[in-house]
Amino acid sequence: MLGPVPDEDRTRTPARRLLEPSRLGGSARRAVLRARWALEDRRLTAEQRREELGPAHLRWRGNSSRENRQRWDGWDWSSRGEEWNASPEWKQALIDDVLDRWMPAGGAILEIGPGGGRWSEPLLARAARLVLVDVSERPLALCKERFAAGENVEFVLSGGADIPGVAYASIDAVWSFDVFVHVAPVDQAGYMREIARVLVPGGVAVIHHSDGRNRGLAPSRQGWRSPMSRGLFASLARASGLRVERQLDSWGPDGRYDLSAYADVISVCRAERPRVGGTQASLP
Numbered sequence: 001m002l003g004p005v006p007d008e009d010r011t012r013t014p015a016r017r018l019l020e021p022s023r024l025g026g027s028a029r030r031a032v033l034r035a036r037w038a039l040e041d042r043r044l045t046a047e048q049r050r051e052e053l054g055p056a057h058l059r060w061r062g063n064s065s066r067e068n069r070q071r072w073d074g075w076d077w078s079s080r081g082e083e084w085n086a087s088p089e090w091k092q093a094l095i096d097d098v099l100d101r102w103m104p105a106g107g108a109i110l111e112i113g114p115g116g117g118r119w120s121e122p123l124l125a126r127a128a129r130l131v132l133v134d135v136s137e138r139p140l141a142l143c144k145e146r147f148a149a150g151e152n153v154e155f156v157l158s159g160g161a162d163i164p165g166v167a168y169a170s171i172d173a174v175w176s177f178d179v180f181v182h183v184a185p186v187d188q189a190g191y192m193r194e195i196a197r198v199l200v201p202g203g204v205a206v207i208h209h210s211d212g213r214n215r216g217l218a219p220s221r222q223g224w225r226s227p228m229s230r231g232l233f234a235s236l237a238r239a240s241g242l243r244v245e246r247q248l249d250s251w252g253p254d255g256r257y258d259l260s261a262y263a264d265v266i267s268v269c270r271a272e273r274p275r276v277g278g279t280q281a282s283l284p
């Protein structure tokens with residue numbers, strides 16, 4: 001489905017090479033970078049309007065699994081990610097209204113990108129089996145230490161878009177928060193196919209991801225946001241055999257808690273149940 005990505009250097013004209021930011025100094029360099037980013041964001045936005053994983057998304061070089069591994073292996077995890085909560089009430093309401101609502105008590109739950117275990121702890125309180133999947137070794141090592149007593153916790157090192165060693169239709173629910181916003185679009189598409197593979201029919205995935213470019217209080221690049229939108233994500237989900245049940249960007253009483261810093265969204269996707277008496281179209 002994904003065509004070859006053109007080598008940017010081969011498509012660059014001599015004039016474009018002269019304007020290479022690395023050849024310029026100070027304010028000229030910043031001006032060229034800003035112009036390049038503005039053009040890139042316009043192309044991404046156009047593809048997102050068409051809900052298309054097109055050339056601008058496929059060429060996106062940031063948020064690679066290598067970059068993620070470097071960043072999060074070197075992160076200071078002493079606060080276990082709790083520093084990213086807007087407030088204790090924001091976190092508790094997300095657990096009460098979203099996590100507890102869709103993560104089934106007593107189920108097999110898989111979390112992508114547990115970090116310091118900020119959400120793994122409430123997930124473990126509900127799960128009969130908890131599978132923690134991360135691209136970086138250090139978060140997995142920290143979670144091993146933190147949840148050492150739990151015999152029902154498994155740890156999986158991912159290549160960045162896969163869920164190796166987890167069997168087909170063995171997971172009731174998938175949770176991922178503050179992860180897909182940093183994962184390259186092509187890897188998000190890979191994970192959607194993997195999520196569809198591991199979920200039982202009727203199983204659910206709750207995934208936090210970006211929703212457009214520069215729509216929040218801060219610019220997307222400041223938050224190291226990977227390009228995605230709710231429409232494009234829904235089309236990736238559908239292409240993988242998942243149905244989008246809901247997309248939400250606020251929760252709590254009167255929707256008072258939200259993701260407005262970068263205007264992200266949470267998508268709730270459901271693995272289709274085979275039709276009774278019909279064909280099992282989405283099952284391999």
Ligand SMILES: C[S@@+](CC[C@H](N)C(=O)[O-])C[C@H]1O[C@@H](n2cnc3c(N)ncnc32)[C@H](O)[C@@H]1O
Pocket residue numbers: 065068069072073080081082084112113114115116117118119133134135136139158159160161176177178179182183187
């Ligand atoms: C910002 S931290 C969030 C940690 C945790 N989910 C939280 O909300 O506190 C991002 C986490 O996602 C992991 N991660 C980044 N890219 C990933 C990928 N492609 N596949 C799996 N995990 C990834 C990082 O290693 C890190 O543990």
